[in-house]
Amino acid sequence: MNLYFLVEGKRTENKVYPAWLKHLLPELQQVKNFDEVDKNNFYLFSANGYPSIIYDHLPNAILDIQENGKYNYLVLCLDAEENTVSEIKQEIYDFLKREKPDMDNIEMVIIIQNRCLETWFLGNRKIYTRNPQDKPLLEYTRYYDVSIDCPELMGQYQNFNTHAKFHEAYLKELFRVKNIYYSKRNPGDVVKQFYLQQLIDRIKSENTHLPTFQTFIEFCSLIRLKLLQ
Template sequence: MNLVLLVEGAETEPRVYEAWLRHRLPALHRVANVADLTADGYVLVSGKGYPSCYRRIAGLLQDIEANPGRVQELWICIDSDEDTYEARYAEVDRAVQAELQNTRMARTNPSLEIRILIQHCCIETWFLGHDGFLRAGPQSRQLVDFKRFHDVSTDDPERMGTYPGYVTRASFHLAYLKAMLLERNHRYTKQRPGVVIEPSYFEALRARRARTKHLASFQHLLDALRAADPVGP
């Protein structure tokens, strides 16, 4: 199988998705361009943020169209930010459908599967789902307050709102994640996501989803990975 991924960010997402693909689909190897794909490969493209990521969709569809049958899956991975999951999904889908009208994809690549993977509200929201990282009794005053506001070890991180003083949900979720990991002696930055890219972290998120049905948007990534490797664990 050959796969093309368009991820929203320029720093965290490329590192995370590359690590997770290496863990879950180890047979795939990364190449630079669609034209370089042979068998069992993938291309990972950064959209350089939102909404500029939408400008990359047309170019990727053109590359896929120019190489008929070479790509089986196109994944578009974008945060929902302040939108609902449904609103952001619909927005991305409209962008994709508009660009498809400018191609002959129905004839050249009729079996292409396009998956829209919404990180609700951001990829750090998913990372907060590792319920083994939040201490039962946090030491920092900040983390105590965050946990009192929304305990991500027991309550769904995707349902967490914005803590007073933070402009956006995403900025608060990022601050919460940094504080949670720091108490476990791990540092998280966009440039160096650290422990979250490890296979054990991914498996903890997968287990949380299976056990609690939290992280509903993460399930779509799990489904995509399972479809790409139906015999995998």
């Protein structure tokens, strides 16, 4: 089983996904170059954001996979940002339909981070401070309580240009009051198994929460079953 991951960002995704895959699929070993895969490997390439991940790097990834011939899946991971999940998927499908790359023997899985990875990270109820007293966390919580409601449905708070920037700021404030540091370059605790398990526990207890994170977990569960066969 070999997986080719094409992810949008160069800072957070290339740290979080390998760490999470180590917890979820310990049988898979990461390789540095796409042509080094043999058996039970994964390769991860970080694109330079959107839209280049679709229009530049996706065709290159398809060529890599066709050239190598050993990959079972191409996993495309990117943020929804200000679009809907369906809009991003449609953009990908429209591009493939228009360009008609050779997709023979390539099974592609699309993972949309709605709105961004930080939105998923907000699903950990253990990082939430009950009855926060300090601003801006108090204001953020009054606007939307991510410990109760699905983080993926949270809107765009005032003074933020995008949903993603607000979600990142909310996460940083939750961490700050617990004296935990987070940045895109140094995501800290979110890469650890206990943090990932809290997100999994969230979707098990609330099966309508974090639906795009559920897509990632369901894919990993499928791969795990195939590895055990």
